[in-house]
Amino acid sequence: MHIDTLLKARWIIPVEPERIVLNDHALAIHGGRIVDILPIAEAEAKYQAASQESFDRHALIPGFVNAHTHAAMSLLRGVADDRPLMEWLVDHIWPLEQKWVGEAFVRDGTDLAMAEMIRGGVTCFNDMYFFPEVTARQVARCGMRAVVGMILIDFPSAWASGPEEYLSKGLALHDELRHNPLVSVAFAPHAPYSVSDEPxxxxxxxxxxxxxxxxxxxxxxxxEIDQxxxxxxxxxxKWLQQLDFLGPSFVAVHMTQLEDDEIARFxxxxxxxxxxxESNLKLASGFCPVAKLIKAGINVAIGTDGAASNNDLDLMGEMRSAALLSKAVANDAAAVPAHTALRMATLNGxxxxxxxxxxxxxEVGKYADITAIRLDELETxxxxDPISNVVYAAGRHQVTDVWVGGRRLLKNRELITLDIDEILQKAAAWREKTLASEQQPS
Incomplete structure (x- = not known):
């Protein structure tokens, strides 16, 4: 049988079924989707592939899903460190955004973020930011996968004058992307303190x-609770419940301030x-009770937040932090084991x-969104146990290759669809522009 691609690997970690590691197996890919997963010897006998490669030192895993980002804010990395959330946001980030955010800022910041995420094995991200149509365009050009937030806040920005225009522009973007295989949209009201009842x-x-x-x-x-x-x-x-706002399609980000009855209701x-x-730790926002959420049957995913408050988009590091922090918060070393953390960073997202x-x-039938992690380095x-090493020991520098829908975006650590030199030049230009007109926060 003729297929597009055959990827042969020392280990394949499918995530579903859970805890399974397939030794010396291959992924058969055709038309951007996985058509078979089988032992290498059987794959070589069954398939004639236009392209085939061996990853005999690697684990192939599903591409990571970064379930919460503000991608363009990568251009604000490190400008207002070591401050609590509201001071960081109101006194530093919002004024900078008011001055600089526009189509060019979002374009260049998104490219920088995507380059970093791809090199860290992320194949899909869920974004919330202004000018989402620009983010969507850059994602499609790059070949990544994303859910782009139709941002909504009460106050005006460079993108919209108020709630009515935010919604109007968001709906127009939804119509534009309705049949896009890589980019879709979500409603993205910012927070309870920035969006009122009627919107x-x-x-x-x-x-x-x-x-x-x-x-x-x-x-x-x-x-936020006090406000x-x-x-x-x-x-x-409780306010959102009274608005009948919660439901299966609702994605709540952070959730560090929770009481047991709220967990049950959610x-x-x-x-x-x-x-x-890591964003919660850096801003001293609090601790999400992940073990309690999982025990209650809640689907828990992992996000990096923006690079302005993290300060990286390293989902592998985030996954490790999530697993370790959850153990400490629960006072239980068995809370969030490695296979659960990997699931949170992939399928749960x-x-x-x-x-x-x-x-x-x-899995057979799913898109071939794949990350290859080299596990023969000294650090691993x-x-x-390959799953343990991916979660607890490996770093993003060990990600060598990435595919989205069977299309390669990273080959042997080299970006295929993004120009790293151009991205670096633009990031440096934004830094100089910002420093020239704004006093660097101390």
Missing amino acids: LLKVRTLAAELDRPIHMHLHETRD SRQRYGMRPM AESGGSVVHCP ARALGLESDIGSL QPLY
Whole structure:
């Protein structure tokens, strides 16, 4: 049988079924999708491939899904470090964004973010930022996969004058991307403290009509809880429940301030949580009770947040942090084992975005979104358990090759669809432009 590609590997970690490691197996790929997974000897006898490669020192895993990003904010990496969230956001980030954010900023920042993510094995990301049509265009050009947020806030920005225009522009983008195989949209109301009732009620109705996810920061900090009590007389989640806003398509980001009854109510809603451990640690926002969420049956994914508050887009590092931090928070070394952490960084992210039928695991019929991680380096030796080494020992420098829909985006650490020299030059230009007109925060 003739196929496009045959990838032969020392290990294949499909994620689904859970905990399975396939030794000396191959992935048969045709038309951008996986058509077979079988032992190498059988694959060589069964298939004639236009291209075939051996990864005898690698594990092939599903591409990572970065379930919460602000991609263009990579251009603000390190400008306002070591401050709590609201001070960081109100006194530093928002003023910088007001001055600089436009189509060029989003274009160049998104390219920088995608280059970093691809080199870290990320094949899909869920974004929330201004000028989402620019992000979508850059994603399509690069060949990555993304869910682009139709951002919504109460106040004006360079992209829109207010809630009505945010929604109008977002819906136009949804129509434009309706049949795009790589880029789709989600509603992205920013947070309970930045979006009021009437726009949220419109989002609730539109999300149900269009069957799109709703992606929102929620219960991120103690300050958010206090603001909600002052404004509404209740905690943010209860307010959203009264608006009938929670449901299976709702994706709550951060969730560091949770009481047990709120966990139970959120589990009943069927929504997903995106855990951003390193951003939460850096901003001292709090600890997401991941083990409790999983025990309650909640789908928990992993995101990096933006590079301005992390300060990287390293999902492998985030995955390791998520696993280790969850153990400490739960006071249980068995909480979030390696295979669960890997699932959170892949299939759970896909499920949160409504993409689990197409990506997130290496299964027949799914898109060939694949990351190859070299495991023969000193840092991952000796090797007893490939899943353990991927989660607890390997670093993103060991990602050598990446495919999205069977198309290669990274080959032997070299970017195929992005010009790294051009990206670096533009990043340096933005740095000089910012420093020339703004006093660097101290």
